[in-house]
Amino acid sequence: MASILVLGVKVPFTRGGADALVHSLIAELRRRGHDADSIELPFQVWPKEVLLNQVAMWRAIDFQNFAGKQVDLVIATKFPSYFARHPRKSLWLVHQHRPLYELYAGRYSDFSDDPRDEELRALLSSGDGKAIAECQCITGISKNVVERLRQFNGIDGTPLYPPLPLGDRYRTAPGEDFVLSVGRLCAIKRVDLMIKALPIVHRNVHLKVVGTPDEPGILDYFNNEIAKHHLQDRVEFLGRVDDATLLDLYARCRAVYYGPHDEDYGYVTLEAMASAKPVVTTTDSGGVLEFVQHEEQGLVVAPTTDAIGHAVNRLIEDPALASRLGAGGRQYIESSGLASSGWDNVVSTLLSPLHHAERALRAAENEG
Amino acid sequence: MRLAWISPLEVDLVGMHSHSAYFSRMLLPEIALHADVELFRNAFTPHPTLPSHHYLTLAARHAERPFDLLLYQIDAHPLNRWSRVAVGLMPGVVLFHDFVFRDFGPEPVLNSAWRHHVERFKDAATPWPVREGEYTQQGPFGFREAAWGIACGFSSARLHDEYRRNVTLSLSREGSIVRSFYLPFPVPPASAQERERGSSDRLHICFDGSVRPEHRAHMLLLALKQTQCPVHCEWLVDPEELSQAQHLCEEFGVGDRVSLHSPRTAERWQNLLLHADAACHLAFTAYDQLGPFCSMSLTSGASVVVLDYGDAFYLPENAVWKISPGEYEHMELACVFDELWGERRAMPSQELAFLRALHDPRAVAKELLAAVAQYREVQRSMLALWHDIRSQAREKLFDEAAELAAADAEKCVRDLLVGSWRELGWMNT
Numbered sequence: 195m196a197s198i199l200v201l202g203v204k205v206p207f208t209r210g211g212a213d214a215l216v217h218s219l220i221a222e223l224r225r226r227g228h229d230a231d232s233i234e235l236p237f238q239v240w241p242k243e244v245l246l247n248q249v250a251m252w253r254a255i256d257f258q259n260f261a262g263k264q265v266d267l268v269i270a271t272k273f274p275s276y277f278a279r280h281p282r283k284s285l286w287l288v289h290q291h292r293p294l295y296e297l298y299a300g301r302y303s304d305f306s307d308d309p310r311d312e313e314l315r316a317l318l319s320s321g322d323g324k325a326i327a328e329c330q331c332i333t334g335i336s337k338n339v340v341e342r343l344r345q346f347n348g349i350d351g352t353p354l355y356p357p358l359p360l361g362d363r364y365r366t367a368p369g370e371d372f373v374l375s376v377g378r379l380c381a382i383k384r385v386d387l388m389i390k391a392l393p394i395v396h397r398n399v400h401l402k403v404v405g406t407p408d409e410p411g412i413l414d415y416f417n418n419e420i421a422k423h424h425l426q427d428r429v430e431f432l433g434r435v436d437d438a439t440l441l442d443l444y445a446r447c448r449a450v451y452y453g454p455h456d457e458d459y460g461y462v463t464l465e466a467m468a469s470a471k472p473v474v475t476t477t478d479s480g481g482v483l484e485f486v487q488h489e490e491q492g493l494v495v496a497p498t499t500d501a502i503g504h505a506v507n508r509l510i511e512d513p514a515l516a517s518r519l520g521a522g523g524r525q526y527i528e529s530s531g532l533a534s535s536g537w538d539n540v541v542s543t544l545l546s547p548l549h550h551a552e553r554a555l556r557a558a559e560n561e562g
Numbered sequence: 563m564r565l566a567w568i569s570p571l572e573v574d575l576v577g578m579h580s581h582s583a584y585f586s587r588m589l590l591p592e593i594a595l596h597a598d599v600e601l602f603r604n605a606f607t608p609h610p611t612l613p614s615h616h617y618l619t620l621a622a623r624h625a626e627r628p629f630d631l632l633l634y635q636i637d638a639h640p641l642n643r644w645s646r647v648a649v650g651l652m653p654g655v656v657l658f659h660d661f662v663f664r665d666f667g668p669e670p671v672l673n674s675a676w677r678h679h680v681e682r683f684k685d686a687a688t689p690w691p692v693r694e695g696e697y698t699q700q701g702p703f704g705f706r707e708a709a710w711g712i713a714c715g716f717s718s719a720r721l722h723d724e725y726r727r728n729v730t731l732s733l734s735r736e737g738s739i740v741r742s743f744y745l746p747f748p749v750p751p752a753s754a755q756e757r758e759r760g761s762s763d764r765l766h767i768c769f770d771g772s773v774r775p776e777h778r779a780h781m782l783l784l785a786l787k788q789t790q791c792p793v794h795c796e797w798l799v800d801p802e803e804l805s806q807a808q809h810l811c812e813e814f815g816v817g818d819r820v821s822l823h824s825p826r827t828a829e830r831w832q833n834l835l836l837h838a839d840a841a842c843h844l845a846f847t848a849y850d851q852l853g854p855f856c857s858m859s860l861t862s863g864a865s866v867v868v869l870d871y872g873d874a875f876y877l878p879e880n881a882v883w884k885i886s887p888g889e890y891e892h893m894e895l896a897c898v899f900d901e902l903w904g905e906r907r908a909m910p911s912q913e914l915a916f917l918r919a920l921h922d923p924r925a926v927a928k929e930l931l932a933a934v935a936q937y938r939e940v941q942r943s944m945l946a947l948w949h950d951i952r953s954q955a956r957e958k959l960f961d962e963a964a965e966l967a968a969a970d971a972e973k974c975v976r977d978l979l980v981g982s983w984r985e986l987g988w989m990n991t
Binding site: 241243244246247249250251253254295298299300301303304305306307308309310312313314315316317319320321324325345346 | 604606616618621622643644647648650651668669670671673674675676679682690691693694706710951952954955956958959960962963964966967978979981982983985986987988
């Protein structure tokens, strides 16, 4: 059994899909008898220059031995954890620093035309290329993430979908008159589109929002929109909820709204599908569209409040459609191996550098 | 000449609203015959005939095989905002279309310290601006893009004029010298087909315009109602405005005198021109550019009717009918229709030949190449300066990053960081 470190990146006081991924992976490694643990360093995005220091910190730490115990393998996840140095390094890429790449020049990037920013972008981009190429196993959590890596850094990887964090515990129940939104509260997740769509959604329909703020001022902005549209009695912020509550909300909702901009993967999509609920998403939601096809598992509409509002109304007015799309999602989950059974493939893929090392060692011994 | 063509190309996606894409489609076949062209755009999809890269790889590609000239195209289409950011990455020639200097900039550069950075090209001692500061924007946001051009080209005479008068800080200015040029819209030869005019029992006019008030559809419809001549109007309109256009026609009681056509493509407009006695471009706006449709009309031989305002103010008096905007606009229009019905004369062949030569895509491409070729030396020196500034930026960046970490244990932390940066090859040993 091997000693394995899963390398994570932690933004204090927030919790997102990447945190769930790290902890689920450790649990699955331990279940298979490995001695697994995580190392998470705090991550700051501002001021931008500090990114160089965080890269350097990951680079400077010796990950091969801790207290006399040899580390057989490290598994990196998010930027900049893959800058860690180790002779056996796997990558399960959640995402790179997106403002440098596909978000550049858009509203979700803070990189300007300052030559220092451009130099910073060039350094980090070339650093990504070098650090990721060191990995013996290069995978990403979705086709979207892997494709970005290929396009921007010229590195090939394999999509390796994370199985559902709560395995086979998802269940369904008759839909009640609320739409559920789950995820960190930040601009790129675009919960505001659903809030602003509510005025054209049937009045009896409410919105329940699970997740904590991840950006300064975001709740003020939401509350301002709510007040502006007189929606105080139709939107409920639930904050972070425990697993049982989350499963219950998924089971009882009429539909799940998940319309982020170019999402990496999106656990929420799969959780909704596992709960047999239709997903309302948008045409530019990235990884979500690897699972949701229009009128198959949900409704894929333009990223506008009108389109989202009308999509929700369709599901409210036509319960048979909502049931059919929900069933389509559940069927997809059952046939895709994305329930808990999918972990075998994930673990064996990420541990492949160990097997290669063992084979190389045996070959050397035989030759010797 | 090795030419980097940094521009939107997705004609199908943004249609005629993207003049950059239109220029690319019209000019690249000819330009590629005379220059070694590589395309840079906000996509990874290959181009059918030319090497194509993502624009963020421009500097790396230049390091591999240096370009003699970088040519950026910028327009006001929201999908092309990336090109407005890109223009600040490396200095080059900038070709502006349908651009509004008073527009807000793209979000990542709304609070850009571009004045400081442009000043660095002129004076290396200019201090680095404070990080994340609020920078004074002396002048409209769009001046930033104009400032980054080592030379600026314009497909709008009005915009060119505004640039020369108002943009005082720019890489294109050296003392009293301003490196700028005007480039006419290329028009595909289809519109130059000879037509038989005046044989119909009605006056055929075509109109390109939105239902929005500044496009003056209401004035045109009123004129159609008031004119004494038998007239029929072919109105080219965006698909999403079709029903509103229909309602407008009914409201003015001229539904039987108007046929609606959609979508607004160059091909469709050229087809309408084939049977038109007159073409109307009536935008009453200081910002919108007339664009290629008006140039197509001018080269078609049909009479061209414009509103004497904004871009159209710069059209030659002897080539178009100019209507004064205001209270009597519809009456003037009706009078023009009556007069055209009376005469229905073709544009004099000499004038028509001149206009066709002016807008011929091959001629425009050659003109562009000749214009930019004269800036090769300027480009070379600007890129050398750019290289120096980037080196200084890197040093400054490392200083700033080390300062952030070095509050208490300066030397120790700095050594740790520098060790890692060197190991990554970011710093020289």
